[in-house]
Amino acid sequence: MAPSTDLAKLSVAGLRELIRSGAAGPDEIWAACSSRIERLDPLLRAFLCVVDAPPAAPEGTGSGRQGGPSPGTGAPDILEETRRSLPVRLDGIPYALKDNICARGLPCTCGSRILEGFVPPYDATVAARLRLAGARLMGKTNMDEFAMGSSCEHSAFFPTANPWRMDLVPGGSSGGSAAAVAADLIPFALGSDTGGSVRQPAAFCGVVGLKPTYGLVSRYGLVAFASSLDQIGPITKDVTDCALVLSAIAGHDPLDSTSARAAPRDYAACLDSEIKGLRLGVPREYMGEGIQPGVREAVERALGLLEGLGAEVVECSLPHTGYAVATYYVIAPAEASSNLARYDGVRYGYRAPEDAAGAGDDLLAMYERTRTRGFGEEVRRRIMIGTYVLSAGYYDAYYLQAQKVRTLVWRDFDEAFGSVDALVGPTAPTVAFPIGSKTADPLEMYLNDVFTLPVNLAGIPAISVPCGLSDGLPVGLQFTGPLMGEPLLLRLAYAYETASGIRHPRPPLDGAGQACAGAGAAAGPGEAQGGGS
């Protein structure tokens, strides 16, 4: 094997091969990622916390949670059962968690001051499952505060840079996870997607991001933002890795009452580049005005390529697309205002100190002081919107009406899937935008999610894969499928990735930090050749 830094550039599947063949050990891989983080993360600032050393105990031995019982579960037998049911092993593969997913013993900030000092006493189910699968948690990644944002600029700590150009945002809210994977700091990461927060940063950074069907992946230990929309998803270098990671984290969890009764399965077995005869719908609302010309061209090239592979590409319509942003910005803040009521300075996290003098402090004043100082501007704004739309006199006009429109958005998809197998279009209307360019106008930032958030409203799955560059920046192609349509989406994404040769396009980073030959770089962004168009 080449110099050890090249190990950091390998995919999960590639690393599994090396470990299996004995050509590289878990500690070497850990060291390679660790030194790349040390060199590049000071520039990117994708991580909020990095674990110093690999875990001492061997992983996957069934004793995942030492040092006391885990809350709410008859831990040992459930863990053993889970371990036995895992369809894949990820032994020795380092990974990162978005910092709104709990891992026992590591700080969990959600990108917010209000969780200052909070160290979860338990693992999220995804973290427990990955540990049981043998993966090694290497750090927690930056995000917009409480996942509210599309740029990572609303982190209370610092913005993360896009590895393709340091003055651009990586997208959000899972911007740290996407930037870290794109820059080869970590083989894979998890994010959470409430309105596009896995797919849009994946698109902006040139990696693969999946928003699974609502309920397929347990939300236990994911800090709640909008409970009817939130879903954890993998961010990976390619589609094969996406399938492998999904196989490890998907499955029924008794600790999450919204968890779907889905049997564990090996999603990598669905990867098949034969897509002849599949019908793909292109929603005309997704290719209309507001989409950047370079994004449209990249998507059109991809559509041509899919046709060349024998798929039938037809135009279709999701007529309520234009209402989705408004619907989302009632429902998500409403749920958030309720979920974030728990941050009151009593049980964990930050409590604002008393104002001068201090005498006569009361509970209400402590709540208000703590929440006002602990939450950032965007979070306060959304709590205000949510509280307003739920308040007496406005509930029917806003919240109930939004829930009805949600039904219409869902019906659009349902009708579309009556005549096509899956939908395809751009993940976002633009490529990554400059840091600071959209923070002055919250509404403009919200509109960047127009193609991703209808999917969350409907609960269905969608995947973003890189489909070439526009002005030197990655463009994301989004495939959307019916409920539990992950096998189909992975197959489509894999077929596209294989035929286009666009697999983990490398950002021009290797001059950064210190010189390092980019010998290991796989097929560059390439061009999609236009396929059969």
Next chain:
Amino acid sequence: MCLAIITRSQVEHVARLARLRFSPEAAGKIAGELDRILSYVNQLSGLDTSGVAPTSHALDPRDNVLRSDETHPGLTNEQALAGAPAAAAGMFRVPRVVGGE
């Protein structure tokens, strides 16, 4: 229909409900932002939704989710208090909530 005219006093009322506090300048700023966002959201009122059932959840929760009524290990008192900003005598400590003297 134009519901979204947010006054300062409405901002203060909603802030009280949300346990937030805004300085006079901050209240003016957020009133403007809320007004703009809610005006945008108001487009929903133009849509005919008569006869449409509301969706509260992506998956139709037809069946309740129950578990057997058995005890399981949970957090110890020490673990539960470990992250508390203030604790005393095995409890969370908060400012006085009942009358003194």
